[in-house]
Amino acid sequence: MLSSHSKATFQTLFSLLIFAALSCIAHAADHPWQIASQDGKSSIAFGFLAQGQAEWFTNPLSKTTSQNLFLRRIRLIAGAQINDKLSFFIESDSPNLGKGQADGTKVAGNVYLQDVIFTYKFRTEFQLDAGMLLVPISHNTGQGATTLLPVDYSPYSFVASDPADSRVGRDYGLQARGYLFNKHIEYRVGAYQGRRNPNANDSFRYTGRLVWYPFESDTNFFYTGTTLGTKKILALGTTYDNQGSYHAQTVDLFYDQPLFKGDGLTVQADLTHYNGGTIFLQLQPQNAWMSEAGYYFHHVKVGPFMQLSGEHFTQVTGKNQSKYLGGLAWWPEGHKLNIKLGVGQTKAGADPRRIQAVIQTQFYIY
Numbered sequence: 001m002l003s004s005h006s007k008a009t010f011q012t013l014f015s016l017l018i019f020a021a022l023s024c025i026a027h028a029a030d031h032p033w034q035i036a037s038q039d040g041k042s043s044i045a046f047g048f049l050a051q052g053q054a055e056w057f058t059n060p061l062s063k064t065t066s067q068n069l070f071l072r073r074i075r076l077i078a079g080a081q082i083n084d085k086l087s088f089f090i091e092s093d094s095p096n097l098g099k100g101q102a103d104g105t106k107v108a109g110n111v112y113l114q115d116v117i118f119t120y121k122f123r124t125e126f127q128l129d130a131g132m133l134l135v136p137i138s139h140n141t142g143q144g145a146t147t148l149l150p151v152d153y154s155p156y157s158f159v160a161s162d163p164a165d166s167r168v169g170r171d172y173g174l175q176a177r178g179y180l181f182n183k184h185i186e187y188r189v190g191a192y193q194g195r196r197n198p199n200a201n202d203s204f205r206y207t208g209r210l211v212w213y214p215f216e217s218d219t220n221f222f223y224t225g226t227t228l229g230t231k232k233i234l235a236l237g238t239t240y241d242n243q244g245s246y247h248a249q250t251v252d253l254f255y256d257q258p259l260f261k262g263d264g265l266t267v268q269a270d271l272t273h274y275n276g277g278t279i280f281l282q283l284q285p286q287n288a289w290m291s292e293a294g295y296y297f298h299h300v301k302v303g304p305f306m307q308l309s310g311e312h313f314t315q316v317t318g319k320n321q322s323k324y325l326g327g328l329a330w331w332p333e334g335h336k337l338n339i340k341l342g343v344g345q346t347k348a349g350a351d352p353r354r355i356q357a358v359i360q361t362q363f364y365i366y
Contacts (some may be wrong), residue, residue: 229264
């Protein structure tokens with residue numbers, strides 16, 4: 001006889017496998033839904049992202065293990081090419097749909113606009129992005145969720161999001177972006193709403209980013225998390241983010257290297273110093289860091305990954321946090337369809353380490 005805990009675990013795994021199987025079946029029609037004008041100069045495409053996730057989190061203080069089966073992300077996507085210079089991208093999200101909350105209820109679903117991006121490309125060296133934009137504080141914060149190497153972003157990559165009154169790192173504004181010297185240099189300079197006081201007379205939030213690409217460049221609005229051995233990219237970047245007395249500085253490295261006619265090695269490291277000043281009082285001076293690495297074996301479409309991240313406060317003690325996660329990913333259809341298994345531990349202050357196990361499957365069409 002199975003215990004109630006074992007039955008719940010079995011049901012969770014069975015449900016997740018059902019989700020993965022349905023994804024495989026649906027993948028037979030994996031071409032984006034697209035409508036084009038008769039002259040072929042304008043088009044609109046539709047897609048979606050679904051990430052099903054099973055998660056176990058052990059709390060040594062209460063000696064309990066929470067377990068959840070939920071949708072980590074469910075997004076509807078649309079993008080259009082209006083003409084050869086003007087395009088837009090828009091997507092909704094309902095994160096953690098069905099996940100259990102502290103009061104015993106499940107997340108019922110709060111569907112909202114995640115990204116709204118209008119881009120006018122004057123030329124490769126100069127283009128303007130406007131709308132609700134992902135602020136590029138670091139490479140990790142500038143990545144798209146569809147190309148992540150491990151299960152998720154670093155848990156400390158978006159610590160400035162709530163203090164700046166932005167949504168998962170997004171803010172309303174305008175950004176100039178371009179690629180110079182045969183696309184070896186990238187710049188991004190943006191002005192954003194930032195946090196507003198009751199009179200809305202705060203200064204705007206300003207961000208500047210510079211990246212050097214010695215080899216191939218990454219010219220999409222969203223940075224990649226891994227190309228699975230298809231591109232050789234070395235990106236050395238730095239960012240300065242500021243609003244009033246708040247400021248953040250980042251240095252980061254991303255390296256993607258094809259190997260052995262199909263294999264791939266991916267490495268990333270980000271270090272950001274935050275100081276909330278007097279405008280973001282809840283954002284105490286700290287250093288947030290992350291590093292991750294993974295290898296892709298193209299013959300079996302499988303690869304191990306690991307992610308190390310932390311949050312170190314410079315003026316207070318007992319609040320430092322860290323998280324370590326390692327796992328294995330199966331990429332049967334690359335970023336369109338994959339399954340990731342991860343096991344990690346989180347350390348917060350003087351509390352005992354908490355153990356996490358997670359299984360995530362991704363189905364993406366666009």
